[in-house]
Amino acid sequence: MITVLAGGTGSIKLIRGLASQHCDLKVISNVADNIWLYGLYICPDIDTVIYGLAGILDPIQGWGIRNDSFQCLHQMEMLGEQTWFKIGDRDLATHLVRTIMLKNGNRLSYITEWFRKRYSVSAGVIPATDDPIETRILTDRGEMHIQEFWVKHRAEPTVFNIRYKGTEHARINPEVILAIRKSKLIVVPPANPVSSIGAILAIKGLKEVLVDERKKVVGVSPLIGNRAVSGPAVKYMEAMKLPATPFGIAQNYSDFLTKFVISKDDRDSYGMIEGIGVKVYETDILMKSSDDENRLASYLLRQT
Ligand code: FO1
Numbered sequence: 679m680i681t682v683l684a685g686g687t688g689s690i691k692l693i694r695g696l697a698s699q700h701c702d703l704k705v706i707s708n709v710a711d712n713i714w715l716y717g718l719y720i721c722p723d724i725d726t727v728i729y730g731l732a733g734i735l736d737p738i739q740g741w742g743i744r745n746d747s748f749q750c751l752h753q754m755e756m757l758g759e760q761t762w763f764k765i766g767d768r769d770l771a772t773h774l775v776r777t778i779m780l781k782n783g784n785r786l787s788y789i790t791e792w793f794r795k796r797y798s799v800s801a802g803v804i805p806a807t808d809d810p811i812e813t814r815i816l817t818d819r820g821e822m823h824i825q826e827f828w829v830k831h832r833a834e835p836t837v838f839n840i841r842y843k844g845t846e847h848a849r850i851n852p853e854v855i856l857a858i859r860k861s862k863l864i865v866v867p868p869a870n871p872v873s874s875i876g877a878i879l880a881i882k883g884l885k886e887v888l889v890d891e892r893k894k895v896v897g898v899s900p901l902i903g904n905r906a907v908s909g910p911a912v913k914y915m916e917a918m919k920l921p922a923t924p925f926g927i928a929q930n931y932s933d934f935l936t937k938f939v940i941s942k943d944d945r946d947s948y949g950m951i952e953g954i955g956v957k958v959y960e961t962d963i964l965m966k967s968s969d970d971e972n973r974l975a976s977y978l979l980r981q982t
Contacts, residue, residue, distance in 0.1 A: 679704060681861040685874020686711065686723045687740035688900055688908055690730035691965040692867040693801070695975030697731055698968075703801035704857040708869075709786065710813040710842055710877035713825045715763055716754070718773040719780055722825075723874070724790055724805060725772060732797040740908070743768045762830040787851055804857060806878045809848035813873050814841050824873055833910045837917035840872055842880040850884050858887050861894060865978065866935070868900035868907055868963065871927055872914035888934035896937040896982045898963055898974070899924040903944060907964065925950045932956060937982045939963060939974075 679702045682693055686708075697703055708723045722741060729735040729743060736742045746766025755761045765773065772793065779789045785808045794803050813824040817835035827833060858864055869875050879885045888895060904922050906912050915922040920930055924940045928951045931938075935956050940947060942960040951958045959981055965971045 679857065679861045680863045680865060681706060681857045682865045682867055683869070683875055683878050684708065684723060684727055684867065685869035686726045686909075689723075689867040689869045689874065690726050690735065690740070691971045692865070692898060692975060692978075693727060694730055694968065695965070695971030695973075696865065696978070697801055698972050699975050699979055701800065704853075704861065705801055705803050706851075706854050706857065706878065707790075707803060707805050708874045708877050709805045709807060710811045710845075710880075711824055711873065712810070712812070713763075713823055715825075716759070716765065718765075718770075718777045720763070720765070720773050721776065721786070721790075721805075724793075724803060725769070727803050728790075728793055728797050728799055731799040731801055731803075734797075742766050763825060787853065802853075802857070804851055804853045806854060806884070807848040807851055807881050809844060811842055811844040811848050811877065811881070813877050814843050816840065828910060833913060837913055840876075840914055840917055842877050845877075845880040846882065848881050850881050850887075854884065855887055858891055861891075863979075863982075864888065864891060864895045866895065866897035866931065868898045868965075870906075870909055870911045870914065871900065871920070871930055872911065872918055875931075876918075885934065892934045892936055894936075895931075895934050896939065896978060897927070897931055897935050898939045898978070899927055899941065899944070901927060902941040902964065923947065928956050929954060939978065939982070 681704045684705045684707050705727050712721045734743050736744045746768045751761050786805045815827040816839040819835045912922040920926050924944045924947045928938050932954050937957045939959045941963045948958050
């Protein structure tokens with residue numbers, strides 16, 4: 679079994695690659711990006727993994743369903759609703775059904791398992807916790823939900839700090855611990871180290887389990903040089919006073935990471951990373967096509 683800690687658009691590429699190589703995959707999904715909006719409970723990272731593995735993810739945006747229409751959203755706009763978060767018509771069905779199931783008293787992990795089967799995904803998809811947690815961004819325009827910062831304000835405000843609301847009381851999903859303990863490999867994909875991986879690690883007790891199983895943990899850098907492959911990782915890392923380099927990532931993960939795959943363009947970081955006790959592997963980590971995804975996944979399985 680292989681367990682992957684997952685955020686959104688960056689993680690799914692490697693997850694798809696691993697799914698093409700390996701049949702017993704468990705994906706632990708970040709849930710701190712989840713948001714109540716338009717009366718619906720939206721779980722972007724869970725949906726990105728499920729749509730990605732079901733082969734229906736929009737390849738251009740990296741979220742939502744391919745070739746979706748936006749009739750409902752346009753109608754809402756016509757009715758005067760603020761529609762900064764773009765929900766497609768087919769995607770809407772997922773949020774509607776999930777919200778009904780939640781209101782009927784079902785846990786998020788039960789609902790996610792139900793969707794996994796409906797979308798014919800064979801990999802397990804496990805929400806990191808069933809309890810509500812939320813990444814909050816403290817900015818020069820006030821504190822806001824991560825989706826407000828990233829989508830509504832297009833990541834423009836200056837970020838002072840980031841906090842994970844609710845993580846002090848959230849209970850780790852027991853299946854997460856089971857997956858980590860039973861896996862022969864635990865993968866930290868090229869995901870946002872603050873808003874995706876950071877939000878999973880902020881759940882009390884989770885990091886300790888990873889530290890315990892550190893010999894099995896391999897990471898892939900989400901940065902090439904000092905630039906994120908996608909998304910606002912650099913902005914978040916700077917706000918958290920973390921050096922936005924592959925070394926900064928390795929240092930941030932060093933309690934539980936034993937192996938780290940970096941871009942061959944970052945060869946000069948090799949010595950520093952090995953200096954903190956993390957074994958370094960260099961390859962082409964940019965995933966632009968499914969061939970790239972499969973190649974990196976197979977490299978990970980063969981080399982590490
Ligand atoms: N990202 C955007 O940049 N703009 C959107 O309007 C938007 C809508 C959206 C709807 C459903 C969904 O599952 C994801 C959506 N995302 C959108 C992506 C989302 O903000 C990010 O992918 C994750 O939160 C980052 O992990």
